Amino acid sequence: MDPHECSEIISRHPELILVSNNPVTWEGMLSVTVNAAEKSKVRIKLTLPNFPALNGATLSFGKNPEILCHRDFSRKSRILIESAVTVTSFLKQLQILIGEALHSHLPCLTSINNHSIISELEAMTHSPCDLRLSTSHGLNLIELVSKNIRVRLQRDAKCSDTWKIVSSDLAQLQGCELVVGATMSLHDAGNKLDKQVESLENVWEHLKDIDRNCWVIDPLIPMPHHIYRRIKINSSLSILININPLQPTSLPAIKILGSDSEVAKYREIVSGNFELWDPSNSLSENLRILLNLEEFPQATLTKDEKQCDSGLFNDEECCICFSLELNDNELPEKVCNNNTCRKQFHTACLLQVHGMATSNTWQSSGIQSTAWRLPTLRAKHIVSCRIGHHTNCQ
Amino acid sequence: MAAMSPSERRLQKELMSLMREPPPGVHVDGDQAGQNLTQWIIHMEGAKGTLYEGERFQLQFKFSSKYPFDSPEVTFIGGNIPVHPHVYSNGHICLSILTDDWSPALSVQSVCLSIVSMLSSCKEKKRPPDNSFYVKTCNKNPKKTKWWYHDDSV
Numbered sequence: 445m446d447p448h449e450c451s452e453i454i455s456r457h458p459e460l461i462l463v464s465n466n467p468v469t470w471e472g473m474l475s476v477t478v479n480a481a482e483k484s485k486v487r488i489k490l491t492l493p494n495f496p497a498l499n500g501a502t503l504s505f506g507k508n509p510e511i512l513c514h515r516d517f518s519r520k521s522r523i524l525i526e527s528a529v530t531v532t533s534f535l536k537q538l539q540i541l542i543g544e545a546l547h548s549h550l551p552c553l554t555s556i557n558n559h560s561i562i563s564e565l566e567a568m569t570h571s572p573c574d575l576r577l578s579t580s581h582g583l584n585l586i587e588l589v590s591k592n593i594r595v596r597l598q599r600d601a602k603c604s605d606t607w608k609i610v611s612s613d614l615a616q617l618q619g620c621e622l623v624v625g626a627t628m629s630l631h632d633a634g635n636k637l638d639k640q641v642e643s644l645e646n647v648w649e650h651l652k653d654i655d656r657n658c659w660v661i662d663p664l665i666p667m668p669h670h671i672y673r674r675i676k677i678n679s680s681l682s683i684l685i686n687i688n689p690l691q692p693t694s695l696p697a698i699k700i701l702g703s704d705s706e707v708a709k710y711r712e713i714v715s716g717n718f719e720l721w722d723p724s725n726s727l728s729e730n731l732r733i734l735l736n737l738e739e740f741p742q743a744t745l746t747k748d749e750k751q752c753d754s755g756l757f758n759d760e761e762c763c764i765c766f767s768l769e770l771n772d773n774e775l776p777e778k779v780c781n782n783n784t785c786r787k788q789f790h791t792a793c794l795l796q797v798h799g800m801a802t803s804n805t806w807q808s809s810g811i812q813s814t815a816w817r818l819p820t821l822r823a824k825h826i827v828s829c830r831i832g833h834h835t836n837c838q
Numbered sequence: 839m840a841a842m843s844p845s846e847r848r849l850q851k852e853l854m855s856l857m858r859e860p861p862p863g864v865h866v867d868g869d870q871a872g873q874n875l876t877q878w879i880i881h882m883e884g885a886k887g888t889l890y891e892g893e894r895f896q897l898q899f900k901f902s903s904k905y906p907f908d909s910p911e912v913t914f915i916g917g918n919i920p921v922h923p924h925v926y927s928n929g930h931i932c933l934s935i936l937t938d939d940w941s942p943a944l945s946v947q948s949v950c951l952s953i954v955s956m957l958s959s960c961k962e963k964k965r966p967p968d969n970s971f972y973v974k975t976c977n978k979n980p981k982k983t984k985w986w987y988h989d990d991s992v
Contacts (some may be wrong), residue, residue, distance in 0.1 A: 757851070764906060764942040766848045787943060796907055797942055 446496045452532050459485070460535075468495035474535065476543040486542055490531075498534060501525050517545050561599070561630075568634050575634055585610075588634055590641045593668050595622050597633055605629055614640055617669040643689060647671055650692045650727045654685075657728040658740045661760065662775045664768075674701070675731070676741065679759065680779040680786045681706040683735065693723040695730075703779045703786065710735065764793035845905050849875045852946050864950045876901045880950060884920075888958045895920055897953065898929075899946060909940035911981055912949060921963040924956060928973045930980040931956075932966065937981055 453460060459473040469492070473485040487506025494500050503521055520541055528534035561583050569577060576589040586607065588595045593614060597607035606627045614620045614637075621628075621636055628636070654673050655666060661682060662674035672686045681702035688694060698714065700707050717734045725733070732740060757766040762776040769775065776788035842850065853875070857868045863883040871878040878899040884890025896916040902908045914920060914929035924932040935944060935952055966972065976982075 765844045766851050766945075767844070770844070793942070 449496045449531060453535065456532060457535060460488075460490075467491050467493040470531075474539060474542070476539050476546065478543050478546045484543075484546060488538075490535075492531065496531060498525055498528055498531065501534075503538075514545075517541075560605075564630050568631065575638060586630060588637055590637050591645065593637065593641055595633060595637050597630065600627065607633060609633070613667065614669050617644075617671070620669075644668065644671075647687055647689050647692045650687060653726050653728050654731075658731070659743045663773070664775070674775070674777075676743075677702075677710070677735065677737070678706070678741065681710060682777075683710075683731070685731070687727075691723075693727065695721050696727075698734075701777050701779075703781045705781065706779075760788060762790045762793055763787040764789055764797065843903070845901070845903055846875055848906060849901060853878070856947055861947060861951055861954070863954060864947075866946075876903075878946070879915075880946075882950070882954065885954060885958045889960050889963050890920060890957050893918060893920065897950070899949075906942035906944070909936055909981065910946070910949065911979055912936050912953075913980055920957055921965060922957060922960050923962075923964055923966055925966070926969055926972055926976075927965055928976070930972070930976065 450462065453470065454462075457472070457474060459475070460470045461472045463469050463471045469489065471489045472487070474488050475483060475485050478484050489504045489506070491502045492498065492500075503525065521538065524534060524537050524541065528537060565577060565579070565586070568575060574590055578587045578589070579585065584599050586597050586599075588597070594611070595609060595613065596611045598610045600606045600608055607630055609622060609624050609626050609628075612620075612622045612624055614622050615624050617640075620640055622633065622640065648668070651666065651671065651673060654660065654675070658673070659676040660666070660673050661676045662684075663670045663672075666673075671689060672684060674682050674684045676682045681700070684699040684701060686697040686699075688696060695718070700710050700714070702710075713736045714734055717736060720733050721730050728740070757763060760776065761768050762770065770790045770792060774790055774792065776790050778789040778791055778794055780787045780789070853866065853868065853871050856864075856866045860866065863885055865881040867879040867881065878901075880897040880899060882895045882897055884893040884895070895914055895918055898911075898913050898915045900911040902911075912931060912933075914925060914931065919925060919927055919929050926932075931953065933949075933952060933956060935941075935949065
């Protein structure tokens with residue numbers, strides 16, 4: 445036992461007590477400096493079987509912050525034990541090590557920057573906008589929600605006033621400023637979202653009416669930014685309507701899609717019924733009159749039933765890739781002109797077959813229709829086969 | 839799992855359908871095809887009441903990455919090649935939908951049905967008239983057959 449070393453430890457660490465001489469064991473509180481404003485105490489037990497030498501020493505902590513159990517910390521303290529020359533110098537370095545560990549794991553203190561964000565958020569919650577706000581821990585990510593439309597913003601690392609949009613339900617809406625990557629202040633984002641939602645609310649009401657009454661085949665799952673609907677009329681015809689957000693009850697842009705004969709027939713019907721469009725009617729009612737329908741056809745199968753369908757491909761699927769969706773939610777929009785065939789195709793699949801399909805667009809008085817000819821695709825030969833001996837089929 | 843290409847997706851779907859609801863007399867080796875989607879073995883039985891009743895055949899389908907835009911390479915393989923006026927003794931089949939008349943709207947199933955019906959409609963079991971010459975000179979890939987013929991006839 446080295447009395448000099450002992451008295452040195454006692455004078456520097458008055459709360460450490462020599463609890464045993466064999467082996468030499470110091471136990472008690474070690475005071476540490478976390479930062480300029482905060483000091484703390486950590487309970488330790490240091491056993492030194494070869495005192496005053498440090499070899500074989502073991503260090504344990506009492507009920508202490510989790511960080512001191514961390515593998516990284518244990519490794520560092522082990523290095524300290526191995527490298528220190530005297531117990532006093534070891535304890536001094538241990539104080540610094542614990543102080544640093546505690547400091548780096550302090551809960552994020554409310555800084556001046558965060559104060560400004562909080563006041564900005566507070567101002568927004570008091571504004572008349574019908575916004576819901578939520579935030580991540582540390583105020584780095586803010587989510588603005590209005591009528592189920594979500595916009596997420598991330599704080600710019602350099603400037604606390606600007607926020608970058610990281611996701612937006614309205615990202616694909618034409619003319620909308622709330623696109624991913626755009627930077628703006630929180631206040632602006634809130635205002636823009638509120639305005640956008642307000643202008644779309646009316647449109648959504650009308651689209652809901654369509655979704656209720658018609659067989660909508662595209663979009664598969666309508667999202668807030670989808671302001672178009674493709675409505676199935678019969679097996680070889682569908683109508684694509686694109687609502688004008690500014691005047692949702694006025695005649696929408698209409699595109700007639702399907703086989704030539706059906707498209708021609710409906711183009712004529714629609715042309716004749718234009719003047720019957722009455723903005724005071726519901727959108728579905730107006731469309732029904734425009735198309736001269738008794739009622740809209742309804743979906744024959746629910747989505748679940750379609751899943752059970754064990755056939756090679758069902759009526760809505762493209763008969764080339766045997767899938768409904770291709771690439772970016774592209775749905776089949778071409779129909780074979782052969783009335784006994786009426787198979788659906790993705791435009792892209794057909795283009796791949798024929799290099800390029802002939803298409804011309806007919807435009808008149810607001811209606812757009814694509815007249816399209818299924819080239820020599822022999823879809824009708826699905827089962828019937830033409831057997832030809834190669835020596836005969838020149 | 840890596841995303842499937844449209845070609846693989848379609849083959850997967852065709853395989854599932856063929857395993858679940860095979861046309862009569864047709865049976866796909868699902869394990870083998872499942873391991874390698876680009877090469878399938880299909881077992882076929884001669885239809886009842888036809889010249890091939892009781893016979894068993896094996897068909898090999900090979901698909902390129904361009905399937906279904908590119909037709910599959912279909913040949914009879916194994917010990918029993920049907921004796922048929924459109925089937926060569928090396929297993930090559932002269933069927934227009936396998937080359938000129940191929941359409942991406944066709945499928946493995948429709949090709950199988952075509953072959954079954956081609957066999958069933960046979961009136962007399964015999965090899966094609968040019969069998970021995972063809973077998974000696976043809977390309978390994980039956981899809982090149984027409985080219986070989988034209989080239990030779992010029």
